Amino acid sequence: MAIPKILLYYVFTPLADPDAVRLWQRDLCEALGLRGRIIVSKDGLNGTLGGDLPALKRYIRKTRDYPAFKLIDFKWSEGTALDESGRSLDFPRLVVKARDEIVSFGAPGELTVDAGGVVGGGTRLDPAALHELVAERGDDVVFFDGRNAFEAEIGRFRNAVVPDVANTREFVAELDSGKYDHLKGQPVVTYCTGGIRCEVLSGLMKSRGFGEVYQLEGGIARYGEAFGDDGLWNGSLYVFDQRMSIEFSDHAAVLGHCRECGEPTHHMLNCRDVSCREQLVVCEACAAVAAPACALHA
Secondary structure (H helix, E strand, O other): OOOEEEEEEEEEOOOOOHHHHHHHHHHHHHHHOOEEEEEEEOOEEEEEEEEEHHHHHHHHHHHHOOHHHOOOOOEEEEOOOEOOOOOEOOOOOEEEEEOOOOOOOOOHHHOOEEOOEEOOOOEEEOHHHHHHHHHHHHHHOEEEEOOOHHHHOOEEEOOOEOOOOOOHHHHHHHHHOOOOHHHOOOEEEEEOOOOHHHHHHHHHHHOOOOOEEEEEOOHHHHHHHHHOOOOOEEEOEEOOOOOOEEOOOOOOOOOOEOOOOOOEOOOEEEOOOOOOOOEEEOOHHHHHHOOOOOOOOO
16 A cells, blocks of 8 residues: 655755756656655755655655765655555645755855855754753753744744744845844754754854854754654644644644634645735634635735
């Protein structure tokens, strides 16, 4: 029986010909029947793919055959289902693009990448090292959410700072606004879904005078594998596919509240306007009555 799985991964490494890598990755995924989204740039590769287990394992082997991608850290999670042809129902199609940035902060000139990854980023902390830092420094440690604000509505680290941003391109202006300057003398731990946004964000923060910046290696996904809901994380993890959110245990806290009735929920849906990319916290009961809309399209 085919087992639906999802891969989340990235690598920062210089690529001389991003478009050639794009074509190779597209052809590889099509041959294996995989769906999802891959971004290629001169600075590396970023992707999330769904499919059956054997196909994804073959994808990993083939991708790691390319020397620059040999050490990619692939993160696994459970998929929802496969269609009759064995393709993932968690993604509507396969999209493989070449762009200036593999994660769009709108600041390609501020990112420097070499064979070892991002130059000048934050100090990496695996989940165990994060706990050691918190045990040593206590409440001085500041968790800084590197995701879009709506993602934090259903899950975040305890007492985290959640910047009011709708997308990653707003982070530069947010940092330059000065509203977080009071944190420049404290240990700041950036975190995001799989780690890629923090790679860039931690560097942006360091270049703006934040003196002690860390980044959660492997992101929330890797932390959840290690500690589930029995550590410093609370709630559900928003994901950019048809699942919308995942939980790390059967006792995950429910942090979100339905925008229609106020009831606790981790259920999220797209705004009903097809041109809008905002995600809304709406319980299943209210969603069944009417498709939700953000304030702009209500």
